[in-house]
Amino acid sequence: MNQMGIAFELLGVGMITVFVILALVVILGNGIIMFVNKFIGEEPKVQAVDSSSPVVTINPQKLAAIVSAVSNVTKGAGRVTNVEKQ
Amino acid sequence: MNQMGIAFELLGVGMITVFVILALVVILGNGIIMFVNKFIGEEPKVQAVDSSSPVVTINPQKLAAIVSAVSNVTKGAGRVTNVEKQ
Amino acid sequence: MNQMGIAFELLGVGMITVFVILALVVILGNGIIMFVNKFIGEEPKVQAVDSSSPVVTINPQKLAAIVSAVSNVTKGAGRVTNVEKQ
Amino acid sequence: MGILENLYKMTAIQDIIGNPGYLLMLAIGAFLLYLGIRKQYEPLLLVPIAFGVILANLPGGNMGVVPSNLIELGEGHTKNLLEIAHDHGIMNFLYYSLIKTGFLPPIIFMGIGALTDFGPMLRNLKLAFFGAAAQLGIFTVLISAILLGFTAKEAASLGIIGGADGPTAIYTTIKLAPHLLGPIAIAAYSYMALVPVIIPLVVRLTCTNKELLINMKEMDKKYPSKVKIKNLRAVKIAFPIVLGIVVSIFVPSSVPLLGMLLFGNLIKEIGINVARLTEAATGSILNTATIFLGLTVGATMTAEVFLDFKTIMIIVGGFLAFAISIFGGVMAVKIANLFNKKKINPLIGATGLSAVPMASRVANDIALKYDSSNHILQYCMSSNISGVIGSAVAAGVLISFLQ
Amino acid sequence: MGILENLYKMTAIQDIIGNPGYLLMLAIGAFLLYLGIRKQYEPLLLVPIAFGVILANLPGGNMGVVPSNLIELGEGHTKNLLEIAHDHGIMNFLYYSLIKTGFLPPIIFMGIGALTDFGPMLRNLKLAFFGAAAQLGIFTVLISAILLGFTAKEAASLGIIGGADGPTAIYTTIKLAPHLLGPIAIAAYSYMALVPVIIPLVVRLTCTNKELLINMKEMDKKYPSKVKIKNLRAVKIAFPIVLGIVVSIFVPSSVPLLGMLLFGNLIKEIGINVARLTEAATGSILNTATIFLGLTVGATMTAEVFLDFKTIMIIVGGFLAFAISIFGGVMAVKIANLFNKKKINPLIGATGLSAVPMASRVANDIALKYDSSNHILQYCMSSNISGVIGSAVAAGVLISFLQ
Amino acid sequence: MGILENLYKMTAIQDIIGNPGYLLMLAIGAFLLYLGIRKQYEPLLLVPIAFGVILANLPGGNMGVVPSNLIELGEGHTKNLLEIAHDHGIMNFLYYSLIKTGFLPPIIFMGIGALTDFGPMLRNLKLAFFGAAAQLGIFTVLISAILLGFTAKEAASLGIIGGADGPTAIYTTIKLAPHLLGPIAIAAYSYMALVPVIIPLVVRLTCTNKELLINMKEMDKKYPSKVKIKNLRAVKIAFPIVLGIVVSIFVPSSVPLLGMLLFGNLIKEIGINVARLTEAATGSILNTATIFLGLTVGATMTAEVFLDFKTIMIIVGGFLAFAISIFGGVMAVKIANLFNKKKINPLIGATGLSAVPMASRVANDIALKYDSSNHILQYCMSSNISGVIGSAVAAGVLISFLQ
């Protein structure tokens, strides 16, 4: 097959595949949701410690204070590095 | 030597070796303890900062507060990742 | 060339090069400073969050408290590892 | 005098006079640094890439990636890594071990997967479908590029820029046309950084005010969806496993990318029990991979390779691929709106492009400009995330047919 | 129509119909995920292993580890890493560079060493001796396996499961019988996760109530030990150095494992001055190694290799090896109790198995069930930790004699 | 009895009796551990090096680095990494992939760059010039070493110890005389740790009280410099880029070291937008590189290689190189003081050595001893940091002329 033939076939195969797969995403996603709803049910309320959803709020200045404390205690040699971007 | 011969020799050699080595662990361990007791002596009381044995206790809620503060200050983009399992 | 010839040539080439490069460091450094002074100007006062220069100071004991809190909450399995040396 | 002559020979001055292309490349490197540092265009990738360009074009520095024919020994054999390091220096050692092997893009996908939350997509699953239409730019630019004289493999690598996904573009190019890696990576990341310009441009040309005013939340109230998710955590854990298996059966060549993306996502969703792994995948592994990917991709752009007419075509073609992909997504929404009472804001088609999450933010801003109560971010994220899957699948198709 | 035919050829549907073993393997992968995620069996290893199984058995994904005869070129030569990546994909690139070289298990041992506290062992040194008897399962199962038709190398790899130590089992199997790596690793980690079931089972069959009621603290009061440790820090620093040198002279082939374990422990004990290194060893290095170890070990389990009668024998034999090792430890305590007035609780023999620290916790729970004041955790930790040394030494002997 | 005989053969006792050099090396390893742990001499490097020495000299442990002629296959070909791991074990796998390729020193330089603040140097730019004079020891010791029978390459590797910079010394030695890597690395790091002894010694022999009392702040008040830095951040970002390009044109062979140093520095100065990269460069990458550099460099010191007359010459020559470098820096200040009214404290010449930041602290302490108000730390840091650039440039010259 010549190059253009391949190119048009790729347009066809590629777009069909992408549509099929994302249709499957929708179908499988709904299937999983329904399966889980039916056979596994509600998430237990009392969860394991989930560090990504803290419940208490606090004055942001305290964070600066913490960073500062670290800096003081370690005489400038330490710093809080792990307030990392996610 | 046939396979079974090797197998039984390995049983002998292996168990003897393991017993010898763990006997050495006991003997060397005791030797080191006695050597250190005699020639190096007591550990100095005032130690360098040892982050693994904190002395002050505090309400665990404060930790949640810290995590929350980090979250607030960084507008959800940051999180405390390094309270790691050891 | 014999080995000693190479050695003395290296002394010459080497020291000249090092002097030239460090002279360039001085010249380029001054050039950059003057260029920036002229064409870019003052740094804006209100900066992005700079975690390395906290402004609030706090009692260092609070750090111990934080470490302790982490330890309490995680029942000894967690520790603050990232007050790292820089 | 002999010493001064030897001293002069040691310098790269002669090389630069002999090939001023080096200076041009250094200027390009400096310009890319400017884009990354001052303009903040995808700095995590553009800064290392730019520095790699500079390192590669310091003549005598031995830091430019050499063409693979210098590595091949014939009969399917190549120099080994020690020989590459010895003959061509550490940058080729890094490039041939980490990039040419196809290793880093799946590793970066693992990290991206562990940073991606499929939640918004699962809550608005139907919108995920629009991530398919927004791959149109890939295949149309592929056709155009062949018309303009690119080989099929080169054209596919150019087209995949329209997937708006850096690691996918890099992976595809490694497999199909590694000699174009530098400009394609630059184009992919630059246009991803330019999404706040490109999306509004295409949207303005294709959408009416009335369409942009479609309020998703009101539509949801009018035509509520029937499915409620009772246990999001269980769904989020099952989803990457099931999706991974099913997609892989249909497009096996997408496994290295999608498999690792879904593995990363799975360990994220499992949570605390494997938190050590998630931390590594999103932290030290991802960051280290980013540094070395950037430097080595930059180092492929030596003067000899980059200063070529194809580079300009890639820059133009990449832009078209982006624009056509956005167009495809918008059109798919318009067509869907013809057949459904529950209308969809065409901006949600535009974000099918991917470029997560910037495309969604840009789309949300446009929507808010037309109606300050029309928050569509969560809806956009659905097609936005599915666009990543879409382009990885498209890449799988291209690799499978052309490799 | 041509397009649809090509589309079908691209999928893996034909392969799966042709070899339903793939589906069985995918089901096994899903089951292992279930064990790791829901049952929380050693999830740090089982989740990556399970995902590796799935990736390896997606036909056309090119993610399964190929047999080493495809890598060998004869006369001691092999394909180099670039050729492996090119011919067999990134999973083989990872497997052959990180696992087949024997690299990752010692690296993981470095991390484990840096997480291990020899303190409890040093405070109850005599109990460390029982870590020797609990290696019995290794050598008895070796003999049985040879009787059942395994080669000596395969039988040794099977037996080492009885060492109850993942990296040791993997290292030994890499050296002696790499084609069995997958099932042996699975068996080792699964039974380690099943220690809360296996230890009570063996203890119930071998110990009397009276024995399980032996109270270690009361014994210590009655027959106090003479040695007091005045400077624990100095002892803990000297211990890994001296132990490393002496053990290595006796069992040189255990150096890669034990040497790295003790190096990790040394940097931990030195403390703040080398904290950067300890952090790397227990953090990014260990976590990264765990991810890649898990994925690649999982990827060795292709349908062709795994679905074999030997796999079932390994699963049965591994269980026996665990049980016999526990039995050996218990018996050693009983024999010691015949000759000493200071009695020892046989649970402390059972923990000689290793599987730190879960075995100790399980043993402590059993002791507390019989006498709620009988806290034996600290005592158990001594034989528990020495069991790690014991199985590394046993591995050294096996490798030295059979390789 | 057969079993006991086989058991004895398995041990390394026979080897140690046959070559007591092993015991001597183990003692040297223990002594280095003592220096690193108790004396706190550069523990981050000396502890892993010392442990590497011990591992390498446990006969039968297969952890010593083998000479490169065992790796070479002739005609520019070498064993590949799988073959090295198979034939010579994991330590050679690490050494030949990470060290012999020249990979780790530039990687460590990237981390050092990301930890270095050029601010003090930019504020006292003229003092940076004295980092040049303090390279004198490199070239004078080179000449002496050739006189004593070293080859030019070996002599250059010995001389570079006088650059007082660990990664530079290691990189140069890898390129020119890898068989001397162990003793040269040990000498470099040990003398860096001994800077608090060596600098006062040389200063006392060469400087008068009056010179040491020169007060830099008063001089600054009397003769204020004209340039003020209005925008330090912009200067700090431009500096590594411009410096990197210009230096590389003059000394291309310094690019791998200086280029990576300046890349590390650039990402540090860009700040929050690429903080992920900086974190990796200074964290997991640097720490991991340090562990493996230390262990493998230590493992080059097998009894056969280390117990050689050249080792003693390296220890003596290294000390001389340090002392002469300090002398050079001091003399350059004295000469400058002859021609300028604005006098400079000669301690600022002494810190041109590099060994950042310890040399500056030591010099500052000396100054304060003579005049408790004469804080010169910030001034010292200028020549101190420029000394790193100076020795990297000197290394580039040596590699360029001798490789």
Ligand code: NA
């Ligand atoms: Na896309």
Ligand code: NA
């Ligand atoms: Na064990």
Ligand code: NA
């Ligand atoms: Na220097």
